[in-house]
Amino acid sequence: MTLAPLLAVVALLYLGLLFAVAWWADRRADQQRSVIANPTVYALSMAVYCTTWTFYGSVGRAAGSGVGFLPIYLGPTLVMALGWFLLLKMIRSAKANRITSIADFIASRYGKSQLLGGLATVIAVVGVVPYISLQLKAVSGSLGILLQQPAALLPRHDAAQPFFADSTFYIALILAAFTVLFGTRHLDATERHEGMVAAVALESVVKLVAFSAAGLFVTYGLYDGFGDIFQRAQAVERLRVLAGSLAAGQGYATWFSLTLLAALAMLFLPRQFQVAVVENVNESHLKRAIWLFPLYLLLINVFVLPITLGGLLRFSGQGVDADTFVLTLPVAAHQDALALLVFIGGLSAATGMVIVETIALSTMVCNDLVMPLLLRWTGLAQGGARDLSGLLLAIRRGAILAILLLGYLYFRLAGEAYALVGIGLISFAAVAQFAPAMIGGLYWRGGTRDGALAGLSAGFLVWGYTLLLPSFAKSGWLPASFLTDGPFALGLLRPQQLFGLTGLDEISHSLFWSLCANLGAYVVVSLRRPPTAVEAGQARLFVDALKLSRPVGVALWRGRADSGELQTLVGRFLGPERARAAFAGYARRHGVADPATLEADADLVHFAESQLAGAIGSASARAVVASVAQEEPLSPAEVMEILDEASQLRRYSRELERKSQQLEAATHQLTAANARLQELDRLKDDFMSSVTHELRTPLTSIRALSEILRDDPDIPPPERQRFHTIIVGETERLTRLVNQTLDLAKIESGNAEWHTTEIDLKQLVAQSAEATGQLFRDKEVALSLELPERVPPLLADRDRLIQVMLNLLSNAAKFVGRGGKVTVRLAETPEGLRVDVADNGKGIAPEEQQLIFERFRQGGGMTDKPAGTGLGLPISRHIIEHFGGRLWVESVPGAGATFSFVLPRAAVGQ
Amino acid sequence: MQGSILRGPRLVALFLAGCLLFNYPVLALFDRPVELFGLPLLFVYLFAAWFGLIALMAWIIERRRD
Numbered sequence: 001m002t003l004a005p006l007l008a009v010v011a012l013l014y015l016g017l018l019f020a021v022a023w024w025a026d027r028r029a030d031q032q033r034s035v036i037a038n039p040t041v042y043a044l045s046m047a048v049y050c051t052t053w054t055f056y057g058s059v060g061r062a063a064g065s066g067v068g069f070l071p072i073y074l075g076p077t078l079v080m081a082l083g084w085f086l087l088l089k090m091i092r093s094a095k096a097n098r099i100t101s102i103a104d105f106i107a108s109r110y111g112k113s114q115l116l117g118g119l120a121t122v123i124a125v126v127g128v129v130p131y132i133s134l135q136l137k138a139v140s141g142s143l144g145i146l147l148q149q150p151a152a153l154l155p156r157h158d159a160a161q162p163f164f165a166d167s168t169f170y171i172a173l174i175l176a177a178f179t180v181l182f183g184t185r186h187l188d189a190t191e192r193h194e195g196m197v198a199a200v201a202l203e204s205v206v207k208l209v210a211f212s213a214a215g216l217f218v219t220y221g222l223y224d225g226f227g228d229i230f231q232r233a234q235a236v237e238r239l240r241v242l243a244g245s246l247a248a249g250q251g252y253a254t255w256f257s258l259t260l261l262a263a264l265a266m267l268f269l270p271r272q273f274q275v276a277v278v279e280n281v282n283e284s285h286l287k288r289a290i291w292l293f294p295l296y297l298l299l300i301n302v303f304v305l306p307i308t309l310g311g312l313l314r315f316s317g318q319g320v321d322a323d324t325f326v327l328t329l330p331v332a333a334h335q336d337a338l339a340l341l342v343f344i345g346g347l348s349a350a351t352g353m354v355i356v357e358t359i360a361l362s363t364m365v366c367n368d369l370v371m372p373l374l375l376r377w378t379g380l381a382q383g384g385a386r387d388l389s390g391l392l393l394a395i396r397r398g399a400i401l402a403i404l405l406l407g408y409l410y411f412r413l414a415g416e417a418y419a420l421v422g423i424g425l426i427s428f429a430a431v432a433q434f435a436p437a438m439i440g441g442l443y444w445r446g447g448t449r450d451g452a453l454a455g456l457s458a459g460f461l462v463w464g465y466t467l468l469l470p471s472f473a474k475s476g477w478l479p480a481s482f483l484t485d486g487p488f489a490l491g492l493l494r495p496q497q498l499f500g501l502t503g504l505d506e507i508s509h510s511l512f513w514s515l516c517a518n519l520g521a522y523v524v525v526s527l528r529r530p531p532t533a534v535e536a537g538q539a540r541l542f543v544d545a546l547k548l549s550r551p552v553g554v555a556l557w558r559g560r561a562d563s564g565e566l567q568t569l570v571g572r573f574l575g576p577e578r579a580r581a582a583f584a585g586y587a588r589r590h591g592v593a594d595p596a597t598l599e600a601d602a603d604l605v606h607f608a609e610s611q612l613a614g615a616i617g618s619a620s621a622r623a624v625v626a627s628v629a630q631e632e633p634l635s636p637a638e639v640m641e642i643l644d645e646a647s648q649l650r651r652y653s654r655e656l657e658r659k660s661q662q663l664e665a666a667t668h669q670l671t672a673a674n675a676r677l678q679e680l681d682r683l684k685d686d687f688m689s690s691v692t693h694e695l696r697t698p699l700t701s702i703r704a705l706s707e708i709l710r711d712d713p714d715i716p717p718p719e720r721q722r723f724h725t726i727i728v729g730e731t732e733r734l735t736r737l738v739n740q741t742l743d744l745a746k747i748e749s750g751n752a753e754w755h756t757t758e759i760d761l762k763q764l765v766a767q768s769a770e771a772t773g774q775l776f777r778d779k780e781v782a783l784s785l786e787l788p789e790r791v792p793p794l795l796a797d798r799d800r801l802i803q804v805m806l807n808l809l810s811n812a813a814k815f816v817g818r819g820g821k822v823t824v825r826l827a828e829t830p831e832g833l834r835v836d837v838a839d840n841g842k843g844i845a846p847e848e849q850q851l852i853f854e855r856f857r858q859g860g861g862m863t864d865k866p867a868g869t870g871l872g873l874p875i876s877r878h879i880i881e882h883f884g885g886r887l888w889v890e891s892v893p894g895a896g897a898t899f900s901f902v903l904p905r906a907a908v909g910q
Numbered sequence: 911m912q913g914s915i916l917r918g919p920r921l922v923a924l925f926l927a928g929c930l931l932f933n934y935p936v937l938a939l940f941d942r943p944v945e946l947f948g949l950p951l952l953f954v955y956l957f958a959a960w961f962g963l964i965a966l967m968a969w970i971i972e973r974r975r976d
Contacts, residue, residue, distance in 0.1 A: 255934070
């Protein structure tokens with residue numbers, strides 16, 4: 001394999017590609033077409049959790065303890081099940097308070113305390129430095145292997161070598177330059193880095209692909225699948241124990257404490273906080289991450305044990321460091337392309353971690369460590385330089401470089417004493433110290449600033465004493481007697497058997513004592529005094545993060561300020577242009593044309609503070625705003641009052657909302673009822689005009705004929721007789737009309753009398769046919785009956801049903817032509833008893849088939865209006881429906897019409 | 911973020927189940943020199959239980975409604 005030049009070119013090309021992806025994603029973000037607003041990208045960016053520790057170190061760990069590498073991934077899996085509560089709450093409260101780092105989070109939660117923010121920053125930096133050195137060690141190791149093959153060992157570091165001749169030093173510098181380019185090109189008020197997230201998500205894919213490729217090659221290329229590797233391992237006593245048992249390297253206590261440690265690290269590592277909380281675009285993305293991220297962890301671990309066993313079998317007795325198996329196995333098999341891919345995968349794992357971690361740490365160092373000191377010493381907020389945004393960027397860039405150099409320093413001092421995982425675990429134990437203050441801060445209102453300070457300090461000190469110092473001692477930087485005999489030969493204080501506690505591995509031992517000290521101090525000191533006003537207010541914002549719809553921070557400020565000064569202040573840190581735009585936007589939202597005339601009320605002060613919080617952290621923002629605004633302190637009682645007021649207001653507004661919804665529903669019902677009433681009113685008017693019209697027609701003819709009879713005595717008797725007949729007929733029609741109108745009105749109003757008896761429908765139909773027989777014979781219409789033998793009895797009103805039958809039969813007689821044919825059928829159907837009255841008249845047009853059941857609408861059109869009142873069918877329909885049946889018509893124009901009704905068997909009149 | 915009101919409690923139950931499955935003493939039940947499909951029992955158990963847990967998490971979180 002051609003060596004250094006090729007490697008350098010490939011590595012630089014890859015870094016260039018990452019940079020291009022980041023640049024592209026940043027551009028897209030500026031165009032409001034974010035590429036990272038995607039749940040899968042979010043889940044993949046979380047996989048920055050998998051660093052070279054996972055990529056190279058898991059195999060090394062497995063070589064010592066079998067499945068003992070797994071708790072590091074089971075812990076995060078379990079914590080993701082709780083992510084629905086924990087992460088969501090962290091995201092909500094971070095967004096509501098414009099929090100940009102974990103130190104900012106803790107400082108903000110406990111009353112925007114600068115001291116607390118600074119302490120958290122120190123812990124994060126010191127704690128994570130070993131982790132960064134791990135990445136340097138892994139990258140320089142992998143480079144060394146590719147350059148020095150076939151002597152495939154992690155190169156022993158030569159302590160005598162000056163740093164400028166050490167390639168690791170240059171790797172650190174390149175990574176620093178790369179990170180500066182990535183993360184600090186411009187200052188963002190929300191501290192979000194879309195380009196970085198996109199690049200990290202891509203790197204997650206690359207490292208998974210590279211590791212799986214190596215795993216597939218070892219499992220199926222060098223050996224014959226999983227079963228084959230495990231079978232061969234069975235033959236070797238040591239490997240048999242390693243592959244199939246926990247007892248090989250560690251006990252259940254270690255297993256448990258590693259699971260816990262990894263779970264806490266997953267939440268509180270600065271880079272995990274950065275990608276999971278700060279860079280979260282949309283909290284619904286959490287849904288997919290909850291299962292996709294653990295799935296990623298599972299996939300990247302499937303091949304760890306096969307690679308370990310394969311390496312141990314192949315390199316048995318050659319002294320190859322198991323941390324390098326992922327790379328040395330392909331190299332030993334002369335798979336150059338695969339080796340290169342693995343190298344790129346390892347580089348991905350390292351750069352992803354270093355970029356996100358140092359950016360997160362540099363934000364903390366700038367906002368929570370350097371800014372407070374600068375503000376205190378130089379009065380930066382009042383005068384001096386007009387635009388401080390350049391200074392902020394410079395501080396961050398310097399911090400990135402310093403952190404990487406610290407990592408390199410640790411690598412020189414202590415890196416050789418540990419395997420990769422061992423170094424990483426030291427960092428895990430450090431960030432676990434954030435757990436009491438963070439989790440307590442999210443769920444317990446009683447935690448105070450003093451409690452958090454005491455807990456963090458105590459935990460950090462114990463961690464340093466039991467893990468960090470021993471790591472120096474093991475490297476020979478401190479005397480070895482420090483470990484074996486304790487400081488000043490005090491045996492009880494031996495750092496890895498503190499107070500004589502033995503039987504635990506060093507990580508579990510340190511975790512136990514440091515968390516005891518941390519949690520104990522946090523709780524005890526917090527309980528010494530009740531929270532102050534500011535603490536209580538902030539506690540409310542975090543503990544109730546899932547309940548608050550709008551931050552109540554605004555209400556917790558009272559005092560005087562000047563809007564011009566505020567804008568100038570924000571401009572110093574964000575740049576005057578950005579500040580002007582921000583204030584103009586604020587003014588627009590509040591309906592004010594000129595930002596200069598804005599009233600500097602609590603709302604505006606809060607706005608300015610939150611703008612600054614994005615750039616310099618909440619604690620510093622509060623301090624600089626206080627320098628231009630005269631705040632009147634609130635007493636705890638006042639704070640509680642405001643908070644209560646706020647919650648009461650919320651309650652009232654919810655109540656109001658509920659009431660207004662009810663009101664709206666009632667209005668709807670009223671509108672519907674009103675429409676119905678108007679419709680009924682219209683129907684009544686129609687009815688009245690129809691009735692009067694119908695009454696007037698016979699009356700007119702009666703009156704006309706009567707007047708002729710009165711005025712003209714000379715009318716011949718036959719003519720007089722005819723007139724009298726017409727008058728009598730019209731009078732009868734009038735009587736019928738009045739009767740039927742009354743009848744219909746009674747039925748419709750529900751006042752009709754019903755005499756329900758058991759009736760035989762067959763007999764009733766026959767009787768009706770007989771009664772109308774003369775009518776049919778007069779018109780020479782053939783009436784035929786088709787009746788079954790017998791039908792079950794019905795409960796109904798006999799006279800009313802006869803009325804219906806007579807109506808249907810007389811209608812048929814009326815509309816069928818001379819010589820026509822009418823058939824009456826009675827049949828039993830599933831629905832009930834059915835009666836059809838079919839004629840072969842001219843039929844009813846489809847558009848009329850519904851109209852004829854309305855009052856005064858008669859079939860046959862206006863020209864040849866037949867005799868009748870137009871009320872028969874409506875009344876019949878009402879009667880049938882009263883007994884639960886239905887009445888309808890089927891007709892084909894020209895082929896007759898069939899009127900049918902069905903009465904249910906169980907019909908019972910009310 | 912709407913969803914079934916049972917989603918939260920279900921995930922908590924899953925978390926507790928996971929804590930049980932991946933710790934002593936349940937773990938000790940599988941920590942014995944027995945083979946399954948030619949693979950060590952502990953290895954098979956850990957990955958199977960892990961995968962089952964993830965599948966359940968996905969099911970709980972992604973299902974549309976009850």
